[in-house]
Amino acid sequence: MSGTRYKSKEGYEQVQEAIDISADDTIQTPETRGDASGLATHMDELYAGIMAELWYEILRHVNKVNLSNILVSHRMLLSTF
Numbered sequence: 001m002s003g004t005r006y007k008s009k010e011g012y013e014q015v016q017e018a019i020d021i022s023a024d025d026t027i028q029t030p031e032t033r034g035d036a037s038g039l040a041t042h043m044d045e046l047y048a049g050i051m052a053e054l055w056y057e058i059l060r061h062v063n064k065v066n067l068s069n070i071l072v073s074h075r076m077l078l079s080t081f
Contacts, residue, residue, distance in 0.1 A: 016043055
């Protein structure tokens with residue numbers, strides 16, 4: 001994993017952890033805990049959405065490459081007859 005990508009994930013996890021701590025901290029006001037909890041939920045949804053889109057694009061590309069390879073293989077097979 002590239003250094004930049006790793007640092008980005010590390011930063012996200014640190015922010016998420018800080019928000020989770022605030023959401024569970026009984027010293028914080030109920031409003032602050034509720035805000036932190038809502039923010040954590042939105043961050044989880046955003047992360048899931050980004051990952052779903054990323055994997056969709058990766059798998060779409062892999063599928064396209066695989067279909068292309070299958071067509072080339074069939075053309076080569078047919079040309080031998």
